Amino acid sequence: MNTAQRLGYGKYEKLLIVNADDFGLCRSVNETVTELLAEGAIGSATVMMVCPWSSGAAAMLRDVCPDADVGVHWTLTSEWKGYKWGPLCRTRSVASLAGPDGWFPETSGEAERKADPDEVRQELIAQTEAALKAGIRLTHADSHMGSLYGFHTGNDLLQVAFDVCAVFGLPFRLPRMLMAVGGRRIPSEIMERAKVRVRQAEDRGIILPDYVIGPNYDLSEGDTYETAKTEGLSLLRGLLPGVTEWIAHPSRATEELRAFHGQPAKRAMEADFWRDENVRNVLADEGIRMIGWKDLQRLQASLA
Structure with missing residues (x-):
């Protein structure tokens, strides 16, 4: 039984959650994400509660769309050289999560190699509680840069994430079925480990989407909005029955974003994509129903 069926939909229905990651990163992202949420x-x-603009994100939610579907983007990395952040936990040492400068490491691989699981647990709790104290009614959780998944070293921290999800009643971004896109190949060891982790999450009563997809994060040479749109429409037309989460990174390409971000144009294209009439037409033609993480959270609560 897929997650769509567990939500009460038919076996062959296609449900899509479009999630904007990195809310709270900066003002440009906050404004764009809030507008897209308000527009539906x-x-x-x-x-990202570790970022200085997270309080601005919470304020915009209160003012513009207080009932919006918002989760916590658990963060253990700080990837841009000109803009840094570090752990929120103040109740105990989290020295394994930060370098001598106090910031998170730049890469997920470094985070995987150094992070102490107990310190990760305390940091995930601190980020979750910070969101709740800011007045955000959390609906789910996911992992910034995939640093909890063990992609680089095999040292995943998913069981820690499951523990925190269970405490706070949060569904989690872990696909029940891995799906290779864009010609990528998924190594067999990752496939097998993912199956085990899915069983462990579901044994804890944590609701997961069936699939997780998204467009390429970076632009290649010669890419334009039209090539990015073609990629996105192809992904939409290829959706499988069940619940799919689409990872999006929308923002206006402002001077603020350009000051630290390596791909501001791609973020602007992603914002334009979800407002594009052709996208709405494909959603209708393919019979794709847009839902939110709230639907999965209600299901999780009903089974608790």
Whole structure:
């Protein structure tokens, strides 16, 4: 039984959650994500509570769309050289999560190699509680840069994430079925480990989407909005029955974003994509129903 069926939909129905990652990153992202949520162009977002603009994100939610579907974007990395952040936990040492400068490491691989699981647990709790104290009614959780998944070293921290999800009643971004896109190949060891982790999450009563997809994060040479749109429409037409989460990174390409971000134009294209009439037409033609993480959270609560 797929997650769509567990939500009460038919076996062959296609449900899509479009989630805007990195809410709270900066003002440009906050404004764009809030607008898209208010317009109903996307279904949800996840907020980076470690970033200075997270309080601005919470304020915009209160003012513009207080009922928006927003989760916590658990963060253990700080990837840009000109803009840094570090752990929120103040109740105990989290020295394994930060370098001598106090910032998170730049890469997920470094985070995987150094992170102490107990310190990760305390940091995930601190980020979750910070969102709740800011007045955000959390609906789900996910992982910034995939640093909890063990992609680089095999040292995943998913069981820690499951523990925190269970405490706070949060569904989690872990696909029940891995799906290779864009010609990528998924190594067999990752496939097998993922199956085990899915069983462990579901044994804890944590609701997961069936699939997780998204467009390429970076632009290649010669890419334009039209090539990015073609990629996105192809992904939409290829959706499988069940619940799919689409990872989006929308923002206006402002001077603020350009000051630290390596791909501001791609973020602007993603914002334009979800407002594009052709996208709405394909959603209708393919019979794709837009939902939010709230639907999965209600299901999780009903089974608790």
